[in-house]
Amino acid sequence: xxxxxxxxxxxxxxxxxxPVTIVALALLMLLVVxxxxxxTDLGTLGAVDTYMRSLVVWYQPPxxxxxxxxxxxxxxxxxxxxxxxxAALARRFEFQPRKxxxxxxxxxxxxxxxxxxxxxxxxxxxxxAIEEGQTVDFVESYHQMELAVSDRTDPAHTVxxxxxxxxxxxxxxxPVPGTxxxxxxxxxxxxxxxxxxxxxxxxxxxxxxxxxxxxxxxxRPATADNEVNATTVAVEPLAGGRSYxxxxxxxxxxxxxxxxxxxxxxxxxxxxxxxxLPYTLTLKKFSHDVYAGTDIPRNFSSLVHLSNPAxxxxxxxxxxMNQPLRYEGRTFYxxxxxxxxxLSVLQVxxxxxxxxxxxxxxxxTLGLLAHFGITLFGALQRRQxxxxxx
Amino acid sequence: xxxxxxxxxxxTWLPGLLALAAVLLTTLPPGPTRGFDMQGFAxxxxxxxxxxxxxxxxxxxxxLMIRGKQTVPSQGRQLDPDEWxxxxxxRPATADAQPVFVxxxxxxxxLMGVRQTANRYFSFAALxxxxxxIQQQAEAARGLEAVQRSxxxxxxxxxxxxxxxxxxxxNAAQLADAPLFMELxxxxxxxxxxxxxxxxxxxxxxMLAPLPDGSPDAWQNSGEALDAAAAGRLHPxxxxxxxxxxxxxSGDPAGFNASVAQLxxxxxxxxxxxxxHARDELLFNRVQPFYLGMVIYVTxxxxxxxxWLFRPDLLQPAAFSLLAAGALVHTAGxxxxxxxxxxxxxxxLYSSAIFVGWAAVLLGLGLERMYRRGxxxxxxxxxxxxxxxxxxxxxxxxxxxxxxxAVLDSNFWLATHVVTITxxxxxxxxxxxxxxxYTLRKHLAPAPDPxxxxxxxxxxxxxxxFALLFSFVxxxxxxxxxxxxxxxxxxxxPKENGALLIVLWNAIILHxxxxxxxxxxxxxACAIFGNIITSLSWFGVNMLGVGLHSYGFMDQAFWxxxxxxxxxxxxxxxxxxPRRFRxxxxx
Numbered sequence: 001x002x003x004x005x006x007x008x009x010x011x012x013x014x015x016x017x018x019p020v021t022i023v024a025l026a027l028l029m030l031l032v033v034x035x036x037x038x039x040t041d042l043g044t045l046g047a048v049d050t051y052m053r054s055l056v057v058w059y060q061p062p063x064x065x066x067x068x069x070x071x072x073x074x075x076x077x078x079x080x081x082x083x084x085x086x087a088a089l090a091r092r093f094e095f096q097p098r099k100x101x102x103x104x105x106x107x108x109x110x111x112x113x114x115x116x117x118x119x120x121x122x123x124x125x126x127x128x129a130i131e132e133g134q135t136v137d138f139v140e141s142y143h144q145m146e147l148a149v150s151d152r153t154d155p156a157h158t159v160x161x162x163x164x165x166x167x168x169x170x171x172x173x174x175p176v177p178g179t180x181x182x183x184x185x186x187x188x189x190x191x192x193x194x195x196x197x198x199x200x201x202x203x204x205x206x207x208x209x210x211x212x213x214x215x216x217x218x219x220r221p222a223t224a225d226n227e228v229n230a231t232t233v234a235v236e237p238l239a240g241g242r243s244y245x246x247x248x249x250x251x252x253x254x255x256x257x258x259x260x261x262x263x264x265x266x267x268x269x270x271x272x273x274x275x276x277l278p279y280t281l282t283l284k285k286f287s288h289d290v291y292a293g294t295d296i297p298r299n300f301s302s303l304v305h306l307s308n309p310a311x312x313x314x315x316x317x318x319x320x321m322n323q324p325l326r327y328e329g330r331t332f333y334x335x336x337x338x339x340x341x342x343l344s345v346l347q348v349x350x351x352x353x354x355x356x357x358x359x360x361x362x363x364x365t366l367g368l369l370a371h372f373g374i375t376l377f378g379a380l381q382r383r384q385x386x387x388x389x390x
Numbered sequence: 391x392x393x394x395x396x397x398x399x400x401x402t403w404l405p406g407l408l409a410l411a412a413v414l415l416t417t418l419p420p421g422p423t424r425g426f427d428m429q430g431f432a433x434x435x436x437x438x439x440x441x442x443x444x445x446x447x448x449x450x451x452x453x454l455m456i457r458g459k460q461t462v463p464s465q466g467r468q469l470d471p472d473e474w475x476x477x478x479x480x481r482p483a484t485a486d487a488q489p490v491f492v493x494x495x496x497x498x499x500x501l502m503g504v505r506q507t508a509n510r511y512f513s514f515a516a517l518x519x520x521x522x523x524i525q526q527q528a529e530a531a532r533g534l535e536a537v538q539r540s541x542x543x544x545x546x547x548x549x550x551x552x553x554x555x556x557x558x559x560x561n562a563a564q565l566a567d568a569p570l571f572m573e574l575x576x577x578x579x580x581x582x583x584x585x586x587x588x589x590x591x592x593x594x595x596x597m598l599a600p601l602p603d604g605s606p607d608a609w610q611n612s613g614e615a616l617d618a619a620a621a622g623r624l625h626p627x628x629x630x631x632x633x634x635x636x637x638x639x640s641g642d643p644a645g646f647n648a649s650v651a652q653l654x655x656x657x658x659x660x661x662x663x664x665x666x667h668a669r670d671e672l673l674f675n676r677v678q679p680f681y682l683g684m685v686i687y688v689t690x691x692x693x694x695x696x697x698w699l700f701r702p703d704l705l706q707p708a709a710f711s712l713l714a715a716g717a718l719v720h721t722a723g724x725x726x727x728x729x730x731x732x733x734x735x736x737x738x739l740y741s742s743a744i745f746v747g748w749a750a751v752l753l754g755l756g757l758e759r760m761y762r763r764g765x766x767x768x769x770x771x772x773x774x775x776x777x778x779x780x781x782x783x784x785x786x787x788x789x790x791x792x793x794x795x796a797v798l799d800s801n802f803w804l805a806t807h808v809v810t811i812t813x814x815x816x817x818x819x820x821x822x823x824x825x826x827x828y829t830l831r832k833h834l835a836p837a838p839d840p841x842x843x844x845x846x847x848x849x850x851x852x853x854x855x856f857a858l859l860f861s862f863v864x865x866x867x868x869x870x871x872x873x874x875x876x877x878x879x880x881x882x883x884p885k886e887n888g889a890l891l892i893v894l895w896n897a898i899i900l901h902x903x904x905x906x907x908x909x910x911x912x913x914x915a916c917a918i919f920g921n922i923i924t925s926l927s928w929f930g931v932n933m934l935g936v937g938l939h940s941y942g943f944m945d946q947a948f949w950x951x952x953x954x955x956x957x958x959x960x961x962x963x964x965x966x967x968p969r970r971f972r973x974x975x976x977x
């Protein structure tokens with residue numbers, strides 16, 4: 001039996017080799033070009049998912065029922081680059097002052113890519129829309145939805161329960177903790193088009209509320225930057241051994257629909273998923289300044305009051321362009337505005353790895369400076385003094 | 391020193407000194423035209439586009455947008471922008487007869503029933519019968535996305551926008567059919583209020599400085615001032631403006647000059663800072679340092695070409711001194727912009743072109759000092775010239791010192807990210823320019839010169855390293871800015887991708903070279919390809935019309951970019967082809 005060792009050694013050498021680096025860099029360039037061009041059709045998110053965050057780029061030929069893998073995806077190429085880099089570092093590392101800069105550069109690169117994987121895995125993008133004078137203690141997801149159940153028995157004190165869209169799969173029965181309710185999911189649509197039901201349509205999904213008069217047509221999930229999914233679900237509330245009929249709930253249906261169980265009124269709606277915060281923000285003033293005599297925006301800023309009773313914090317914060325509020329692991333950025341400049345929209349990002357790019361970039365920059373500085377110094381040393389011009 | 395040595399030294403630096411002396415001459419103010427102190431009028435500060443500028447800047451930018459040039463030929467002489475805008479404001483009938491609208495599109499000419507001839511310039515009077523048709527077509531085109539418009543639709547919309555600008559300027563001080571002094575006499579007539587409102591709405595700039603009791607931003611245009619005057623609050627500048635207008639229209643230079651002097655004195659009392667700023671910017675406009683720099687660079691290039699044929703010992707240093715003079719003028723222009731704007735050097739596409747050229751020229755000067763073979767001078771002069779030409783064309787889009795939109799309003803990041811990434815562009819272009827020099831030399835030089843080739847290879851390699859450093863650091867600083875303002879370090883935005891492509895390409899070149907996969911020819915061909923990548927990243931992504939960095943769809947630029955890319959592709963083929971290759975059988 002032949003030993004596997006030589007083969008393993010060869011594979012190891014291949015993995016650490018320079019041609020692999022070059023090919024991977026070239027593939028990455030092609031992917032970046034494709035991802036950029038595709039943004040006009042797919043939107044940024046769609047293009048990035050197709051080309052950069054995938055292991056394989058697929059192509060769907062028009063006449064064939066299945067899709068074909070046509071190109072390695074950005075995630076695969078990135079992975080190969082990181083392995084290649086790590087292997088090369090491990091294999092060729094030798095301590096030479098002349099090469100120190102290069103090692104620092106490549107270590108920094110590994111950290112940079114690792115940081116981006118960390119961001120991709122853990123970053124949560126949300127937003128907070130506040131009107132002037134309003135106090136808000138939650139942030140909303142951009143893409144995830146939830147089925148919200150609001151106990152409105154006491155109008156002064158609404159109790160809210162959210163069922164994330166990840167749990168809403170047809171056939172599932174989901175109990176809502178803290179209430180006697182469960183929900184059976186009849187149908188779930190990530191995106192749908194709602195229309196008024198006509199005679200020729202199939203039977204309505206719902207038999208309660210406004211849904212009884214509505215036809216639901218499934219739609220492709222949104223990818224473009226300015227599209228929003230019209231998430232729609234048909235659910236059957238179950239409580240105390242009885243059913244309350246099937247209700248159609250959708251982001252497209254404005255007013256929440258309510259049913260009453262044992263004297264308590266529960267309203268149903270689909271809305272962007274909420275994350276509640278242990279503190280509140282109150283918008284005291286939103287400012288939208290323009291340059292004199294024009295509509296060119298000069299600055300947007302939100303003066304908010306931050307209240308965190310648990311930590312005894314009560315203070316005002318001014319959030320403006322390029323000046324976010326970083327607080328308890330979340331960063332609040334001035335993102336948008338509306339309602340005649342009385343509504344401010346803050347982008348809220350939780351990214352545990354936000355510091356990694358800063359570190360890796362500092363490393364790479366120092367490494368490049370050191371390496372090219374050493375090279376330039378060497379070149380100048382070797383050069384003969386140039387003859388004086390006559 | 392021996393006299394011969396003195397002579398050589400003088401001959402070396404004389405061309406540069408002469409060029410600088412010629413530049414200094416342009417700073418002298420011109421005398422009055424037809425007896426009118428037009429410069430005095432054009433130096434009055436106005437509020438337009440959110441900033442204070444001399445009326446001269448408004449006139450220049452408008453004329454550039456409408457006519458594509460800064461002068462108008464009229465009866466055997468050239469009108470400068472100041473005379474043109476005076477006519478437009480106070481002698482509308484004269485201005486309407488000047489050929490100021492450039493129309494290149496044959497279908498737009500067809501819409502006007504005109505056959506395309508060598509004459510591409512039309513007066514407002516010639517357009518007037520067709521305004522209805524132009525507006526109708528333009529409104530239809532406006533409803534479409536920029537990328538969906540046909541060439542005709544883009545052209546007719548563009549013409550319509552220029553007509554609107556012209557019309558607004560013509561009605562900026564007074565309505566074309568009602569002189570300002572008449573308005574002052576009929577302040578409270580029943581029909582006047584409507585005319586005042588029309589004036590207030592049309593005026594694209596505000597010429598009357600805020601009064602001491604008003605808000606510092608409350609500059610007034612004639613319409614607003616007439617309205618205030620009707621309510622009993624007469625701005626003291628309004629009668630002066632009216633007198634100046636009447637004197638200009640009736641051909642009374644003395645009266646005009648006196649009123650203008652008083653108006654300037656009044657503005658200086660109300661807003662001394664504004665008057666000073668306007669005077670400085672007027673000087674900058676008059677000198678046109680980037681245009682002069684362009685001329686000096688091209689002269690340096692020609693002298694250098696000459697040096698390869700004749701007396702290199704004299705002409706090569708002369709070319710270097712011209713390059714240094716050009717760099718000095720370029721630097722002075724850049725510094726003036728920084729001071730006038732109170733911003734770091736790169737704030738928009740126009741200033742990025744100025745800066746890319748500037749950094750490339752400085753790098754080239756450095757290379758020339760290191761290697762002394764004329765290559766540094768050649769590529770620096772060519773890069774400086776090319777970038778200033780590009781900037782010249784980008785200036786047609788309007789005010790080049792426009793105010794920064796809120797998200798960009800950060801001098802710290804403009805000074806770090808934007809400057810670094812732009813230096814990265816310069817480096818990549820300079821490496822490409824050296825590679826082009828290598829390619830041309832290879833095919834044109836009478837005999838191969840291995841020592842010269844080695845110098846070119848050395849220079850290219852060094853500049854690619856430099857470019858990688860700056861484009862990487864610049865890209866990363868951009869990521870950090872994005873993290874500060876939007877909460878994500880990297881968002882695959884087209885401009886970010888473009889910057890990443892430059893970094894990746896430079897990294898590929900260096901790795902290929904370190905691995906020995908490319909040598910002389912390969913390195914040079916790769917460096918030329920770097921030009922393509924950088925031009926796409928610089929301009930191409932703006933044409934996609936998506937993302938945070940899309941400043942507008944530029945369709946004329948699209949063809950220029952395509953031509954550039956094609957030329958670079960040809961150069962790559964030439965670079966890889968054997969020396970002295972001929973089409974057909976070898977002899």
